Amino acid sequence: MNQINQVAIVGATHGNEFTGGYLLKKFEQFPHLIRRTSYETQTLLANPEAFKVGRRYIDKDLNRCFLSQDLQNSTLSSYEDIRAKAINQILGPKDNPQVDVILDLHSTTANMGLSIIIGNKNPFCLQLSAYLSAINPLVKVCLTQTDQASYLLRSLCQCGLVIEVGPVAQGVLNADLFLKTENLIYTILDYLEAYNQNRISETYDALTIYQDIGSIDYPRNNLGEIQAMIHPQLQFRDYEPLHPGDPIFLSLSGQEITYQGESIVYPVFINEAAYYEKGIAMRLTQKQQLSNISKLI
Amino acid sequence: MNQINQVAIVGATHGNEFTGGYLLKKFEQFPHLIRRTSYETQTLLANPEAFKVGRRYIDKDLNRCFLSQDLQNSTLSSYEDIRAKAINQILGPKDNPQVDVILDLHSTTANMGLSIIIGNKNPFCLQLSAYLSAINPLVKVCLTQTDQASYLLRSLCQCGLVIEVGPVAQGVLNADLFLKTENLIYTILDYLEAYNQNRISETYDALTIYQDIGSIDYPRNNLGEIQAMIHPQLQFRDYEPLHPGDPIFLSLSGQEITYQGESIVYPVFINEAAYYEKGIAMRLTQKQQLSNISKLI
Numbered sequence: 001m002n003q004i005n006q007v008a009i010v011g012a013t014h015g016n017e018f019t020g021g022y023l024l025k026k027f028e029q030f031p032h033l034i035r036r037t038s039y040e041t042q043t044l045l046a047n048p049e050a051f052k053v054g055r056r057y058i059d060k061d062l063n064r065c066f067l068s069q070d071l072q073n074s075t076l077s078s079y080e081d082i083r084a085k086a087i088n089q090i091l092g093p094k095d096n097p098q099v100d101v102i103l104d105l106h107s108t109t110a111n112m113g114l115s116i117i118i119g120n121k122n123p124f125c126l127q128l129s130a131y132l133s134a135i136n137p138l139v140k141v142c143l144t145q146t147d148q149a150s151y152l153l154r155s156l157c158q159c160g161l162v163i164e165v166g167p168v169a170q171g172v173l174n175a176d177l178f179l180k181t182e183n184l185i186y187t188i189l190d191y192l193e194a195y196n197q198n199r200i201s202e203t204y205d206a207l208t209i210y211q212d213i214g215s216i217d218y219p220r221n222n223l224g225e226i227q228a229m230i231h232p233q234l235q236f237r238d239y240e241p242l243h244p245g246d247p248i249f250l251s252l253s254g255q256e257i258t259y260q261g262e263s264i265v266y267p268v269f270i271n272e273a274a275y276y277e278k279g280i281a282m283r284l285t286q287k288q289q290l291s292n293i294s295k296l297i
Numbered sequence: 298m299n300q301i302n303q304v305a306i307v308g309a310t311h312g313n314e315f316t317g318g319y320l321l322k323k324f325e326q327f328p329h330l331i332r333r334t335s336y337e338t339q340t341l342l343a344n345p346e347a348f349k350v351g352r353r354y355i356d357k358d359l360n361r362c363f364l365s366q367d368l369q370n371s372t373l374s375s376y377e378d379i380r381a382k383a384i385n386q387i388l389g390p391k392d393n394p395q396v397d398v399i400l401d402l403h404s405t406t407a408n409m410g411l412s413i414i415i416g417n418k419n420p421f422c423l424q425l426s427a428y429l430s431a432i433n434p435l436v437k438v439c440l441t442q443t444d445q446a447s448y449l450l451r452s453l454c455q456c457g458l459v460i461e462v463g464p465v466a467q468g469v470l471n472a473d474l475f476l477k478t479e480n481l482i483y484t485i486l487d488y489l490e491a492y493n494q495n496r497i498s499e500t501y502d503a504l505t506i507y508q509d510i511g512s513i514d515y516p517r518n519n520l521g522e523i524q525a526m527i528h529p530q531l532q533f534r535d536y537e538p539l540h541p542g543d544p545i546f547l548s549l550s551g552q553e554i555t556y557q558g559e560s561i562v563y564p565v566f567i568n569e570a571a572y573y574e575k576g577i578a579m580r581l582t583q584k585q586q587l588s589n590i591s592k593l594i
Binding site: 022025026029030054055109167168169170171172173174175176179225230231235250252253272273274276277 | 319322323326327351352406464465466467468469470471472473475476522523526527528529532547549550568569570571573574
């Protein structure tokens with residue numbers, strides 16, 4: 001990345017994730033908070049209709065609408081498809097975007113703390129992520145699989161970050177997480193300013209990431225109905241090691257179901273409300289230490 | 298109350314409160330769990346369409362549809378109005394119900410632990426509530442204002458209890474709260490059995506209740522938009538004393554807003570997701586010690 005000229009802060013991509021939506025309202029009311037001298041910052045309330053009614057989406061999940069072929073497909077005309085195309089015009093187009101950095105603000109019912117989710121190993125993103133996790137132990141960095149990442153809003157530019165905070169219920173503001181997310185945004189904006197002004201003194205060589213490797217669904221019956229819950233011992237244990245044989249579900253009838261994998265994994269998005277309909281009880285990651293990341297720059 | 302002949306366990310009155318809905322599914326699969334010898338127990342999934350789509354309601358809040366005049370008003374024809382009339386036929390009619398006891402299972406994003414909410418000082422209900430709070434310190438008993446109580450599903454019979462558990466996000470199953478709710482139901486069913494069989498050895502003379510006295514809304518602007526969040530010091534502090542001058546909100550701009558009442562109150566339903574649209578940031582209660590309740594029997 002040469003110079004950062006345009007930064008977009010996006011909120012309410014999911015209308016019932018209030019942290020991002022209300023942070024945007026704050027920034028629109030007090031624009032000096034996100035103003036820096038060396039680049040422009042814009043805010044974008046991604047799904048205003050869903051935010052108004054406090055639902056994740058109106059017709060379909062907006063954050064699955066950004067595949068290139070879907071953005072170009074004029075027959076897709078749900079509310080979210082239309083919004084995706086509008087957002088692609090404001091921030092994109094996807095292959096040649098107007099913005100250099102996207103911060104897409106999300107929240108989760110899982111205990112993800114302050115998570116940064118990236119979709120590629122863009123050297124600048126890795127340096128920024130390493131900096132954030134170095135100065136704040138609450139920050140964890142997830143790397144999504146490429147095929148997943150390509151339909152997400154953040155895929156509109158090379159340095160698109162999701163900030164995923166939790167645990168917080170859908171449809172509520174949690175002041176503590178609101179303030180932590182706000183501070184994380186200022187830290188990022190300050191880093192971008194320092195980068196533009198050649199004031200980044202330290203580059204990082206190593207970064208711990210949680211590499212997404214797949215997901216596990218709830219046990220279901222023939223009708224697709226859930227037959228088990230996240231085990232109490234796993235609830236809120238995002239980013240902690242899960243060993244083969246550890247309990248992961250408790251069936252409605254009271255039986256423990258254990259993890260049948262062959263090696264240690266690190267679950268995230270454990271018991272995320274919005275993922276019930278997607279067939280995801282948790283996502284599994286591998287904890288990896290990336291090294292020599294400063295050489296990528 | 299003479300003899301208990303009919304008990305109804307109701308779940309998913311709100312479709313995104315999964316604890317009750319999935320407990321019903323369990324009871325329907327294993328009916329012996331709720332079978333007792335001296336009375337009949339039936340289960341009722343109150344709002345099946347809302348439960349299917351994981352939303353509180355389809356058209357309007359079902360748990361506000363049970364006013365006598367509304368049940369008799371044939372022009373009210375929303376999905377929930379129709380469901381309310383059907384439920385009134387199954388459990389009611391309201392002035393002469395077929396069931397003696399209703400257990401209506403709810404959950405909340407507020408930290409209400411295991412709350413029993415009653416709508417009147419029915420002597421039998423008070424004894425049952427006193428028993429439950431005596432044997433389990435997690436159980437708290439709330440008494441709703443009469444005008445509020447009359448539109449609720451539980452108002453179909455004199456001994457209608459809401460079991461309100463939290464904190465749990467909408468649209469998720471929390472195994473720990475699921476198990477606690479399940480055990481509380483068995484305790485109640487066993488008490489009813491013992492009552493019928495004249496095996497209640499101890500009557501209680503005193504009961505601590507939290508008497509609902511009103512609510513506070515979020516600070517809003519002229520457009521009705523929320524301008525402040527529950528203060529971090531108040532979040533999850535349901536049933537704890539709130540003193541005049543204590544902080545209750547933190548505005549988006551960072552200012553503390555304090556409680557302006559003149560005496561100590563005990564807030565409940567703090568930051569309940571479903572109450573944002575109802576203009577309720579929390580409900581206020583007074584903690585009261587009822588005495589001589591055994592003389593009411």
